[in-house]
Amino acid sequence: MLIFFYMRDDHLFAPLNTHDVEEFVRDIKKQFDDGYTAGMVCGSLGGRHISDVVHSHGEAEWDKLEAEARRWFVCQTSQAMFDPILIGA
Numbered sequence: 218m219l220i221f222f223y224m225r226d227d228h229l230f231a232p233l234n235t236h237d238v239e240e241f242v243r244d245i246k247k248q249f250d251d252g253y254t255a256g257m258v259c260g261s262l263g264g265r266h267i268s269d270v271v272h273s274h275g276e277a278e279w280d281k282l283e284a285e286a287r288r289w290f291v292c293q294t295s296q297a298m299f300d301p302i303l304i305g306a
Contacts, residue, residue, distance in 0.1 A: 219297045221260040221290075225253035233258070238290045245286055249279060258286050262297055269293070 221233035223245055231248055234240035248256060258271040271289045273282045 218264075219260065219262050219294065221258065221293070223248045223253070224257045224259055226255045227253070233260075235260075235294065238287055241290050242283055242286060245282070246279075249273075249276065254278075258282075258289060260293060262293070267293060 219235050221235050221241065222230040223233055224230050225248060231244070231253075233244040245258065254273060254276045256273045258273075260267045269289065269292070271282065271285045
């Protein structure tokens, strides 16, 4: 199972959409709009932590975070399609 989170400034985890990149970005933007602008996009795949993460460093960084998060989403969802644990190989 593929799970994405936004780890907020207070170190609580908010779940993010894993099926649609636009919903994924909206979920992150909601965290930003709620004031959590110094967080981290992270996830797990098949119960294993994904070591690649995307850091956020404040409101002025939204455009950069959005672009990096979109690339991260595509990379992680693409890799998940070929994960031997997830496909039962």
